[in-house]
Amino acid sequence: MADDDDVPTLSAETFAALQDFYAEQQRRQEILTKLEADDKLKENIIFDENWQLSQFWYDEATVQSFVKVVDSVVADGGRVALISCPTLFVPIKRQIGYRATVSLLEYDRRFDVHAPDYIFYDYNTPDKLPIESLNSYDLVLADPPFLSEECLTKTSRTIKLLARDKIVLCSGAVMQDHVEKLLNLQLCSFQPRHRNNLANEFSCYSNFDLDSILR
Missing domain, CATH: 1.20.5 (Single alpha-helices involved in coiled-coils or other helix-helix interfaces)
Structure with a gap:
């Protein structure tokens, strides 16, 4: 014993x-x-910002503006990819989830509660994507977490792998030249805003006339 x-x-x-x-x-x-x-579509979404991950949530007016854009440009049966902008997932899914696919690519694993619509994403490995997602999204909306050329370059690589049509990217105004060079996107008049005001001026870029949808 x-x-x-x-x-x-x-x-x-x-x-x-x-x-x-x-x-x-x-x-x-x-x-x-x-x-x-509540059909997995409640709350906006319980999670606080994690500043160590450079998370800054959009304010409600900005969220609703993006919902309007997505609803306007994505046809029935279409596919939307949201890269590093998790607070857009629930409102957009609520608006168009009955008629289109909405996927969230995000590093923060708290959002895996949205599986199978959640895809773990690390911008440091921009090519590490499900093979079925390649060149399959009618709209890709991205908000790279860091204001650096490296982060934008790698995220742009992912965007190019996923997108087959429209692209929207949010980043600091200081990144404009890099955005135009990497993705050939144009600066929009629309300016995303955050619940907690950021010190850096923030801008929106797209490859279609986003502003006309929001007029």
Whole structure:
């Protein structure tokens, strides 16, 4: 018969980590339950901004403007990809989800509650995409998380792999030359705004007349 001393025990650090893991699992399940109770389309969406991931949520007027644009340009049976702009997912899905496919490509795994419409995305590996998603989206709407040429270049690579028609990109005004060079997009009059005002001037770029939809 084995001694009690032979029974493996967890260190305090490992035990605390295990508790955190189970707490996170329970939190995710609670979110899933709430979403499933309302067809997964409730809340905008419970998650706070994570500034370490350079997350800054749009204000409501900006969200509704993008919903209007997407609803106007995506035909029945169409496909929309949202890259690094997770707070647009629920409002756009609510508006057109009954007639079109909406996919969210996002690094923050909290949003995997939207699976199978959620695709994990890391701009550092811009080619790592589901093969069925390549050249399959009628509209790609992207908001690269960082104001750097490297981030924009890699995200642009992803956009080119996904898009078969229309593109909208949001980024700092300082990135205009790079946006035009990498994606041949034009500056829009429409300016996205955020719930927490950003110090950097923010701009919207597209390859179609986005402004005429919002007039």
